[in-house]
Amino acid sequence: xxxxxxPRRTGIAPLCLWCSDPRAEALDAAGEQAARQxxxxxxxxxQNHPDRRAIDVPKAWADIxxxxxxxxxxxxxxxLWLEPLWFYYLLQDNHRRASEVIEESxxxxxxxxxxxxxxxxxxxxLAYSLTQLxxxxxxxxxxxxxxxxxxxxxxxxxxxxxxxxxxxxYRKTGEPLVAERYFSAALELDQTTGDFAEAAISQLKLxxxxxxxxxxxxxxxxxxxxxxxxxKNGSY
Numbered sequence: 707x708x709x710x711x712x713p714r715r716t717g718i719a720p721l722c723l724w725c726s727d728p729r730a731e732a733l734d735a736a737g738e739q740a741a742r743q744x745x746x747x748x749x750x751x752x753q754n755h756p757d758r759r760a761i762d763v764p765k766a767w768a769d770i771x772x773x774x775x776x777x778x779x780x781x782x783x784x785x786l787w788l789e790p791l792w793f794y795y796l797l798q799d800n801h802r803r804a805s806e807v808i809e810e811s812x813x814x815x816x817x818x819x820x821x822x823x824x825x826x827x828x829x830x831x832l833a834y835s836l837t838q839l840x841x842x843x844x845x846x847x848x849x850x851x852x853x854x855x856x857x858x859x860x861x862x863x864x865x866x867x868x869x870x871x872x873x874x875x876y877r878k879t880g881e882p883l884v885a886e887r888y889f890s891a892a893l894e895l896d897q898t899t900g901d902f903a904e905a906a907i908s909q910l911k912l913x914x915x916x917x918x919x920x921x922x923x924x925x926x927x928x929x930x931x932x933x934x935x936x937x938k939n940g941s942y
Contacts, residue, residue: 742790786824801838812828812829812832823859850872866899889915893908903936907932913925
């Protein structure tokens, strides 16, 4: 789920707190956002289509390096470009480096006083890396703090992603009942936002929990429901 929603997450517009010409900066931010979306698309295509990996992933790497050089004097834009770099390292299974990159992104965004929702969103990526490194307590802490930020704003899409990520962390630490509660909350929000692709992934996780508790009939029902949604959307 975290990988599938990465391009959507770049749609959150960063704030600029020091611009002398807000209109010019807004245009620049929009251009950087569009460029990041193209780079994420390359990375996802390289991930999902092995025949494209040798072409698309190196191209994405080159785009990221140019962008990091171009934005080195703009802390927020530079920090936002660190997220596709984080994803690049994930595709290389270099979880230590990915974690370092996304931690630096969060540091820069915090120091620049970026929009709280941007900070909450970046914590999802950081939490994923921390769980890959077995740092579950830190991952849960980041996600809980992000939920506190996101809840008053009633951003259902962001909250669904946060609940899903927290559920995944609890599942990995052997706490299925807590995980089920958060996966169910994510599913409910996905359904209210009409994001049926994300809802299918939440159903998939709930089905896996049912299977692990030997409730095979419920697991089959949930997995079949998810499969139908994936097929309907032509989802890899």
